[in-house]
Amino acid sequence: MRDVYSFALSSDGMQLAVGDGPELLVYRGDGQPVYKVFCDGILLGMAFVGDTLATVDSEGRVVFHRAADGRKLEEVQLDSTPLGAFASPDGAFAVITTQGPVLVEPNGQAGGYPLQDLVCASFGPDRTSLGLGTSTGHFVAMDGMSGAAWGSLPVGMPIIDVKWNHQG
CATH class of the missing domain: 2.40.128.630 (Lipocalin)
Known part of the structure; x- marks a missing residue:
C-alpha cells in the first residue's frame, strides 16, 4: 500500500x-x-x-x-x-x-488572511463563513469574504479538524 x-x-x-x-x-x-x-x-x-x-x-x-x-x-x-x-x-x-488561509479563484486571483499556526479549516454552507483551527488550540470563526474575524475560542489542545453542520 x-x-x-x-x-x-x-x-x-x-x-x-x-x-x-x-x-x-x-x-x-x-x-x-x-x-x-x-x-x-x-x-x-x-x-x-x-x-x-x-x-x-x-x-x-x-x-x-x-x-x-x-x-x-x-x-x-x-x-x-x-x-x-x-x-x-x-x-x-x-x-x-x-x-493563513488563501482563497484562490479560477481566474487566477488569490487573497489571503493572516493566521499563524493554521492546520485545518472548513467553509460553512457557502463561502461566507470560515472555521479555522490552529496547532496551538485556537478555533477562529471569520467572514469568508472579508476576512474579518468574528471571534476566537481557546480549546486547550491542538485542533486537528473543523467541520460545519447545517446550523453553522
Missing part, C-alpha cells in the same frame, strides 16, 4: 481524484481510470469545484484542471508554503498555508 497525500470525491460521486506524490489520478465511480496528470510538486490537496478539479502542490502551485479530462485551465503561484486545501459546497477553493 502506498501513501496517498490527498484525494477528492466529486459532488455527484462519479469521480475520485487521488494525489500519489506528483501524480494526479482520476477514476470513475466504478473504479475505472479516467486520466493521469503529472504535476511538478507533491500534491498536498485537491477539490472538485464545479466542472474543474483544483489542486495544490508542495511548490505552492494551484492548478485548475478541467475535471472531464485533466487539461490545465489556470495556474496560480502562492507566496506562502501550502499545507492542504479545502472547498466550499458552492465552489470556492482555498489553501491552508503557513501564513
Whole structure:
C-alpha cells in the first residue's frame, strides 16, 4: 500500500481524484481510470469545484484542471508554503498555508488572511463563513469574504479538524 497525500470525491460521486506524490489520478465511480496528470510538486490537496478539479502542490502551485479530462485551465503561484486545501459546497477553493488561509479563484486571483499556526479549516454552507483551527488550540470563526474575524475560542489542545453542520 502506498501513501496517498490527498484525494477528492466529486459532488455527484462519479469521480475520485487521488494525489500519489506528483501524480494526479482520476477514476470513475466504478473504479475505472479516467486520466493521469503529472504535476511538478507533491500534491498536498485537491477539490472538485464545479466542472474543474483544483489542486495544490508542495511548490505552492494551484492548478485548475478541467475535471472531464485533466487539461490545465489556470495556474496560480502562492507566496506562502501550502499545507492542504479545502472547498466550499458552492465552489470556492482555498489553501491552508503557513501564513493563513488563501482563497484562490479560477481566474487566477488569490487573497489571503493572516493566521499563524493554521492546520485545518472548513467553509460553512457557502463561502461566507470560515472555521479555522490552529496547532496551538485556537478555533477562529471569520467572514469568508472579508476576512474579518468574528471571534476566537481557546480549546486547550491542538485542533486537528473543523467541520460545519447545517446550523453553522
